[in-house]
Amino acid sequence: MAAAIKEAGHLPNKILYSPPERTKETAKILGSFFNIVPEKEENLGLYGDEEALLKIIPEPSLNQTIFMVGHAPTLMRFANLLTGTICLHGEMKTSSAIVLVFDQEIAFGKAVFMKYLSV
Numbered sequence: 290m291a292a293a294i295k296e297a298g299h300l301p302n303k304i305l306y307s308p309p310e311r312t313k314e315t316a317k318i319l320g321s322f323f324n325i326v327p328e329k330e331e332n333l334g335l336y337g338d339e340e341a342l343l344k345i346i347p348e349p350s351l352n353q354t355i356f357m358v359g360h361a362p363t364l365m366r367f368a369n370l371l372t373g374t375i376c377l378h379g380e381m382k383t384s385s386a387i388v389l390v391f392d393q394e395i396a397f398g399k400a401v402f403m404k405y406l407s408v
Contacts, residue, residue, distance in 0.1 A: 290384045290408050291322040297406060299354055299388060301325055305345070307333035307359035315384075316358040333359040339370055339397075349391045356386075373398030382407045 304327040306316035316327035332341045347353040357364060361381040368376050368387050376387065385407040389400040 290386065290406070291319050293406055293408050294356075294386060295322070297388075297404070299386075301356040302347075302353040303328065304356045304358065305330040305333060306357075307337070307363065309334075309360070312358045312360070316356075319356060319358065327358070330357070333357055333363060335360070335363055337363060339367055342367060343371075343395065343397065346391070346395050348395060349393060368400075368402075370397045371400035372402050373400075374402075376402040377405060381405075384408060 301319070301323055304316050304320050304323070304325050306312045306327050306329060308329065308331060312333075313327070313329065320327040330342070330345070332338045346355060364387070365377060365381055368389060371389055376389075381387070385405065387405055388403040390403050391400050393399075
């Protein structure tokens with residue numbers, strides 16, 4: 290998946306992962322591939338605070354990319370809040386990614402769904 294993400298041109302400035310050990314393991318693999326030390330983010334957990342997650346997304350003018358490693362229900366819910374719509378129908382597959390972009394403002398309903406990557 291890391292190779293597919295890189296091939297698609299998505300290079301992270303930061304990698305965040307949810308509390309469970311298996312997301313930490315996945316984040317470490319991504320971190321090794323992209324030479325970044327992943328950081329634990331409690332709010333990516335099952336009952337995380339989406340408002341707090343929103344605040345850690347950098348302003349679009351900084352042109353930065355954040356990878357968030359977690360589990361499908363939490364990440365899909367957050368992606369839907371960010372886009373203001375259901376950006377995927379059905380479930381996310383294991384080892385998949387949603388690519389969202391903010392053009393001007395970091396706020397719920399302002400992200401644009403770009404693509405879904407899965408291997």
